[in-house]
Amino acid sequence: MAHRWTEALTLIDTAGRTGWTPHLLEQRALATYGAGDFEGAVGAWEDHHRLLIDLGDPAGAGRAAAMVAMFLMIDTGLMAPVRGWLRRAEALLEGETQGPTHALIAAVRTYERFMCGDLEEARRQSERAIAIGNEFDNPAAIVIGRTAAARITILSGRVDDGLAQLDELGALLMGGAVDPLTTGMMLCELVCAAQGIARHDVAAEWTTAMESWSTTGAAFGGLHGRCRVHRAEILRVSGPADAAEAEALGACDELRPWMRREFGWPLAELGTIRLRMGDLDGASEAFAAAHEHVWCPHPGMALVVLARGDALTAMALIHDAIEHPFRMPSKERPPFGDLALAPLLEAQVEIAAAMGDAKTARAATTRLQAVADTYRGPWLAASASLAWARLALLDGDHERATGYAESAVGAWARIGAPFETAVARSILAEALALTGRDAAARLERDAAIQGFERYGANSRADALRARQPAAPVAGRVPLAATFRLVGEIRSITFSGTSASMRDLKGFRYLARLLSEPEREFHVLDLVSVEQGTLPTGQLAAVGPPELDDAHRSGLPALDDHARAAYRRRLAEIEADIEDARRCNDLARAELAERDRDFLVAELSRAVGLGGRLRSVGSDVERARTAVTRALRYAADRLGVEVPELGAHLSASLRTGTYCSYRPDPMTPIHWSF
Secondary structure (H helix, E strand, C coil), rough: CCCCHHHHHHHHHHHHHCCCCCCHHHHHHHHHHHCHHHHHHHHHHHHHHHHHHHHHHHHHHHHHHHHHHHHHHHHHHHHHHHHHHHHHHHHCCCCCCCCHHHHHHHHHHHHHHCCCCCCHHHHHHHHHHHHHHHHHCCCCHHHHHHHHHHHHHHHHHCHHHHHHHHHHHHHHHHHCCCCCCHHHHHHHHHHHHHHHHCCHHHHHHHHHHHHHHCCCCCCCCCCHHHHHHHHHHHHHCCHHHHHHHHHHCCCCCCHHCCCCHHHHHHHHHHHHHHHHCCCHHHHHHHHHHHCCCCCCCCHHHHHHHHHCCHHHHHHHHHHHHHHHCCCCCCCCCCCCCHHHHHHHHHHHHHHHHHHHHHHEEEEEEHHHHHHHHHHHHHHHHHHHHHHHHHHHHHHCHHHHHHHHHHHHHHHHHHHHCCCHHHHHHHHHHHHHHCCCCCCHHHHHHHHHHHHHHHHCCHHHHHHHCCCCCCCCCCCCEEEEEEEEEEECEEEEECCEEEEEEECCCHHHHHHHHHHCCCCCEHHHHHHHHHCCCCCCCCCCCCCCCCCCCCHHCEEEEECCCHHHHHHHHHHHHHHHHHHHHHHHHHHHHHHHHHHHHHHHHHHHHHEEECCCEEECCHHHHHHHHHHHHHHHHHHHHHHHHHHHHHHHHHHHHCCCCCEEHHHHHHHEEECCC
């Protein structure tokens, strides 16, 4: 049954006018969270906590404090305030008989320790949450404790045992064993655990289960947005890339009000997808935004730098990322250990291969193989095989490179990862060519080109095709095609098929691209030219004219409630720092100081010159999304009426911050307008 949170909130607030009770405030906290107001929900729990203290109910106030800690942990990634509220809860329960709230505190403490990299204490707290939960019938604490224990089992190297434990938990969750919030968060945990060890097949199964569960209306808060990030991760592997990008953008929109520190997670995913699509500007923007949210932008940012041709800087960036791991509390990614380094090591091998640096490639490959041996799975094994293939090419051992590349191709093809398969095929083609097997090399290179194009990585396909030029065919006559606008009707002919269709905005963008093949158009130019506010070829100095001032300025980076809450949490963080120093816990003090630095940076970024609020969103980002969708919709519509043209455009259109039409030079086309 769909939850009617806004309606419930109105009824609760009406009842509260005659006097707030603990029950009403708790219901208000849940309804506010469901209605999409995270800060309001935390504020309601804080009010609930204060009221119970005033009423002389320390046990109830302790539970409310634990709930504040739990919600802060779920959506902020700021562990210092979480620890502060847990200490407050424990102080209020001191001397009280052990009960369900103790299980709740242990469950929250489990993940606070897990996210900060303290595996041993996380394991101890998970056992405590399970034991107390069983004693006092607290199923949520039991499931949270068991989920954390399973993840710890995986991270200790017992992958199969941990996955088996997660399968058991998944069956419990789908059977409705716990409340909707716990169900959604723990289903998300199952997906995160699988993604963390690159078991995308398992992650895809649990993502589907999570989506199926969310359609029942039980999902609320940021759960649906998290589900969209997982869907983007799955599509990033399976393709197509434009669908993955759309999911990642949608996830960013949905999660902006929910996540603060962990908002770097969907941004980094968006950057990775755009990098694969060849949209280097868009990828760089996304990775930079992820970095601003204290999320490691590598290996993506280093690979963007490599793609721009600066291998030395790319190597310096990836080396620094490996030597100084980015410690940020997270349940989305492994926050510690060699497993977290696997993607960085893969990139280091790729960069080293581009530089001809066999020494660095060998060291990184050896470390990557050790990770693959510890956390056994097909993806990591394939990654290690490809790394060995790159190294063998550097060593001049072309036969060995061929064997390793063939192994990687086979593994990724079985997984269903077309982009990775195409990358491995391109390495295999290089190795085959160097052994003199030119026909086999051409076959692999053609397969790689087709794989990249089907995935949506057209720039990779173009680059590979450029390294395999076909012999020109003398006297080839260009194909005649028509894309003419008569009134409001677009007259189209292509490859012997004709159609008449009502004009669309996407058709007008498309006509501009078709008129100048190979030229790159900035999306703002396309929007402005389509609206008739700029002549053809003039650079756009302003945003799209159809955006009014409200849309042009975007949304406030932080609203009033968020800024007030951030200032309260700064005080909580300072208290945690002082407590850590008193206990001589330097590691905890360092993590708390990072929380403080993050909040100060967030507040600074939210306020511009003269104290004016800054906003998020930009003309370029809006135009990029609008133009891409319009072009893809136009191509799909054309594909229905003129299938050959739809297929041609699917292979020839390039979208992103810059858009272009790049037809196969071996099939020249003369367009009439």
